[in-house]
Amino acid sequence: MTAEKLTYEEMEAKLGEAQEILHALRHHEVDAIVGDRDIALVRLQEVEEALHKAKAELEERVVERTAELAKVNRQLQETLQSQKRIQQQGERSARESREHAELLDLAHDMIFVHDMDGRIVFWNRGAELTYGWKREEAIGQLSHELLKTEFAEPLLRITARIIKEGWWEGELVRTTRAGRQVTVAARWALRRDAEGRPAAILEIDHDITARKQAEREMTEAWRFAESIIDTMQEALVVLDAQLRIISANRSFHETFGVDPQQIVGQSLPTLGSGLWADSALYHRLREVLMAGGSFEGFEIECNGGEPKAFVLSARPIRPPAHGAERILLVIQDVTLCKRQQRVIEADKEQLGSLTEELLMIEERQRRQIAQALHDSVGQSLAFSKRELNLLRQRGPEEVRGRLQEVCAQLDDAIKHTRDLTFELSPSTLYTLGLQTALEELAEQFAESEGFHCQVEGPGDGIPLSEQVRSLLYRAVRELLVNVAKHAEARNVRIILDHDEQGFRIAVQDDGKGFDISILKGRGKGRGFGMLSVRERLVHIGGAFAVESEQGQGTKVTMTIPIDCGQPSSWGFEGRST
Amino acid sequence: MPIRILLADDHTIVLQGLSRFLREQEDMEVVGQAKDGLATVALARELSPDIVIMDISMPGLSGVEATRQIHNEKPKIGIIGLSMHAAKRYVQEMYRAGARGYLLKDCDFDELMAAIRAVAAGSTYFAGEFATIVASETERGSAARGG
Numbered sequence: 001m002t003a004e005k006l007t008y009e010e011m012e013a014k015l016g017e018a019q020e021i022l023h024a025l026r027h028h029e030v031d032a033i034v035g036d037r038d039i040a041l042v043r044l045q046e047v048e049e050a051l052h053k054a055k056a057e058l059e060e061r062v063v064e065r066t067a068e069l070a071k072v073n074r075q076l077q078e079t080l081q082s083q084k085r086i087q088q089q090g091e092r093s094a095r096e097s098r099e100h101a102e103l104l105d106l107a108h109d110m111i112f113v114h115d116m117d118g119r120i121v122f123w124n125r126g127a128e129l130t131y132g133w134k135r136e137e138a139i140g141q142l143s144h145e146l147l148k149t150e151f152a153e154p155l156l157r158i159t160a161r162i163i164k165e166g167w168w169e170g171e172l173v174r175t176t177r178a179g180r181q182v183t184v185a186a187r188w189a190l191r192r193d194a195e196g197r198p199a200a201i202l203e204i205d206h207d208i209t210a211r212k213q214a215e216r217e218m219t220e221a222w223r224f225a226e227s228i229i230d231t232m233q234e235a236l237v238v239l240d241a242q243l244r245i246i247s248a249n250r251s252f253h254e255t256f257g258v259d260p261q262q263i264v265g266q267s268l269p270t271l272g273s274g275l276w277a278d279s280a281l282y283h284r285l286r287e288v289l290m291a292g293g294s295f296e297g298f299e300i301e302c303n304g305g306e307p308k309a310f311v312l313s314a315r316p317i318r319p320p321a322h323g324a325e326r327i328l329l330v331i332q333d334v335t336l337c338k339r340q341q342r343v344i345e346a347d348k349e350q351l352g353s354l355t356e357e358l359l360m361i362e363e364r365q366r367r368q369i370a371q372a373l374h375d376s377v378g379q380s381l382a383f384s385k386r387e388l389n390l391l392r393q394r395g396p397e398e399v400r401g402r403l404q405e406v407c408a409q410l411d412d413a414i415k416h417t418r419d420l421t422f423e424l425s426p427s428t429l430y431t432l433g434l435q436t437a438l439e440e441l442a443e444q445f446a447e448s449e450g451f452h453c454q455v456e457g458p459g460d461g462i463p464l465s466e467q468v469r470s471l472l473y474r475a476v477r478e479l480l481v482n483v484a485k486h487a488e489a490r491n492v493r494i495i496l497d498h499d500e501q502g503f504r505i506a507v508q509d510d511g512k513g514f515d516i517s518i519l520k521g522r523g524k525g526r527g528f529g530m531l532s533v534r535e536r537l538v539h540i541g542g543a544f545a546v547e548s549e550q551g552q553g554t555k556v557t558m559t560i561p562i563d564c565g566q567p568s569s570w571g572f573e574g575r576s577t
Numbered sequence: 578m579p580i581r582i583l584l585a586d587d588h589t590i591v592l593q594g595l596s597r598f599l600r601e602q603e604d605m606e607v608v609g610q611a612k613d614g615l616a617t618v619a620l621a622r623e624l625s626p627d628i629v630i631m632d633i634s635m636p637g638l639s640g641v642e643a644t645r646q647i648h649n650e651k652p653k654i655g656i657i658g659l660s661m662h663a664a665k666r667y668v669q670e671m672y673r674a675g676a677r678g679y680l681l682k683d684c685d686f687d688e689l690m691a692a693i694r695a696v697a698a699g700s701t702y703f704a705g706e707f708a709t710i711v712a713s714e715t716e717r718g719s720a721a722r723g724g
Contacts, residue, residue, distance in 0.1 A: 374634065378661045379588045382682035387594060389685045414683050418663055428666050431639060436666050 011054045018051050110184070110205040113191075114143045116198055130207055132177025143203070148175040158188075163198055166190045172205070183209045235331040238317065241289055243268045243282075246326065255333055268329075275302045285314060288327050292316045299334075309338045352539040356467075359536070363425070363470045370424040378417045385410040426473070434469045435459060438476055438494055445492075449484040451509075457496030462503060468540070468560055472505055475533045479507045479556055487511025487554060502542075502561040509555075513548045533558075579606040580697045583626040585617035585643065586659070587635045591682065595630065598686050605693065614638025621647045621654060627697050630689075631676065633660040633667055641670045648675025655696035659689070668707045672714050678702035 104111050105125035113122035123138040131138075131147060138146065144155070150173040151158065162168045169187040176182055184205035193199040229236060235252035237245055245263050253260045256272055268285075269277050284295050294315035301309045311334050317326040385407055392403035421427070429437035435457045442453040464472070476494060483489050489511030497504045534544040541561055548554040582605055586592050589612075596607045608624050611617040614635045621629055629647060633640035644656050657678035658671040668679045678692045678701060692702035703711045 374661055375588070379591060379682065382661060383588075383590050383594050385683045386686060390598065393687075411683070418661070422664075427634070427662065428664055431634070431641075432666055432670060436670075440664055440666055 014050045118142045239327045308335045367425040370421045453492045455494045506557045510553045513552045581608045581626045583609045583629045585611045586632040614643035645674040
């Protein structure tokens with residue numbers, strides 16, 4: 001065996017040989033070679049050796065080759081990988097470019113690019129929609145001419161800045177194809193070429209026309225609100241959760257003489273001359289803070305110096321679920337109002353007194369007229385009638401008929417005088433007392449109106465002044481007129497009663513009753529008489545109560561406290577009619 | 578023996594008319610005239626007339642009160658109310674005070690004389706429409722009259 005390396009072909013040949021031998025051996029072709037047993041053995045040995053050697057070499061070569069192949073394969077793989085990467089990158093950047101362009105189209109903003117001469121080279125969908133020119137129309141146009149751009153500062157300065165700093169932003173006004181002016185917030189960015197020279201300007205315009213309008217409106221609204229707040233007569237103050245002043249209006253400054261610059265941040269309770277250090281007010285304000293509620297009509301008065309009165313109301317600002325962050329306190333100066341109220345009260349009181357006085361004068365005059373009718377006219381008529389009757393009896397036959405007629409006329413006159421006297425002023429009221437007069441009145445009503453009318457009382461002897469007597473008599477008369485007009489009653493009771501507290505008269509009927517709420521409306525009609533009775537009673541310190549329900553009758557109770565019911569004269573005192 | 582009469586009225590015309598007519602009557606004598614309640618009570622006390630013709634409306638003391646006082650002092654004196662008042666309250670009051678007759682001032686002299694004679698004879702005289710009032714007052718019993 002040579003030590004040199006065998007070629008593949010040689011090795012193959014030897015292998016073939018070996019295989020043949022082995023085959024022959026395997027197929028008992030031993031005879032063919034047995035002839036020369038040694039040769040065969042030698043051959044077999046050689047073959048075996050060659051085989052071993054070839055095998056070893058082969059294995060070695062296979063290992064070498066495998067390594068070689070693996071390396072090549074690896075290189076190939078790397079190459080492939082790198083090619084794939086490059087391809088993917090390419091695809092990605094193409095897609096990204098495409099997407100970017102699409103994104104620019106998706107944006108609502110108007111985006112366009114123009115070169116350093118101002119000629120448009122890119123024009124997005126937003127620009128098409130807002131400015132009105134299609135991409136193909138816009139490209140190549142001078143952007144600022146097309147859009148009639150109005151600059152807040154000279155374009156030259158803007159250009160200088162953008163070249164220096166690379167960007168610019170500001171507000172511009174542009175005109176669309178349709179002629180509408182659009183306010184935009186513009187942002188410009190400079191693009192440079194490979195050598196770093198300015199190449200193009202990218203403009204992104206955001207339409208802020210509506211926002212500007214809203215801002216203008218808001219400013220106007222705010223000015224309007226501010227002017228209202230400042231011209232309001234009510235003082236307004238906003239407090240924080242610690243009751244410190246956040247802001248206050250002009251009226252607050254003026255009313256309380258505080259410096260607008262200095263009160264902000266001050267605690268309200270410590271402000272001024274102790275007017276605000278009211279513990280009840282503090283408590284109420286804390287409540288608003290804690291519970292988020294509100295209050296109205298809280299009155300405070302300041303008596304130091306010129307007396308003043310204020311009405312406060314408070315409510316939370318932005319009330320969250322628990323408690324408030326701020327309080328709006330509205331302060332109304334009611335000093336004048338209070339003063340006027342007192343004047344009105346005094347006037348009302350005076351008017352009441354005057355009215356009462358007038359009514360008493362009227363009553364007195366009625367009584368005087370009634371008395372005059374009774375004393376002079378009545379007596380004269382009675383005397384004349386009696387005397388004429390006598391003459392008629394004694395006189396000659398021819399005048400008797402005539403005298404009879406005259407006497408009949410006198411009779412009528414006497415009756416009328418009597419009725420008129422009673423209407424004007426019932427003498428029984430002053431001679432026999434209130435109960436007797438009411439009994440007389442009740443009988444008269446019973447007769448003329450057809451209902452049963454009963455007076456119940458302790459009898460006369462109740463000490464009542466003439467004023468009270470006549471007032472109560474007129475009041476009962478008014479109530480009976482009401483009963484007759486509206487109640488459809490069958491029975492009316494007039495109940496007089498007195499104790500150490502005072503004197504009471506109740507007029508009670510079993511009529512159809514009425515809704516007493518109509519008495520609250522000071523209108524005409526049924527309530528009117530009752531109201532004037534009530535006012536007169538209240539004026540002299542008495543009271544007037546109505547109980548009624550539909551279908552349940554009506555009871556009116558008038559009460560006179562004992563001290564104002566005291567008589568200035570008794571029933572039988574003085575000259576009676 | 579004529580009936581002795583005291584006239585009480587604050588109207589002169591009434592006093593004159595009445596006294597002139599009564600003086601013409603043989604059985605009657607006007608013994609006095611008073612123009613107010615107090616004078617009437619005093620004269621009645623002093624003169625003890627058979628009859629007092631009493632007006633109700635008089636200054637000072639009213640006819641009702643004067644009647645009450647005279648009746649309390651001298652129940653035998655017959656008192657006749659003579660008034661313009663037709664209200665039954667006055668009739669009641671006069672009756673309760675002790676009057677035994679009541680007439681309206683425009684009544685005939687004949688009626689007045691009839692009343693004077695009836696009361697002087699111890700009876701009562703209440704003109705037609707007042708009779709029922711007196712009847713119901715009588716039912717109330719003498720207790721009501723005491724006062």
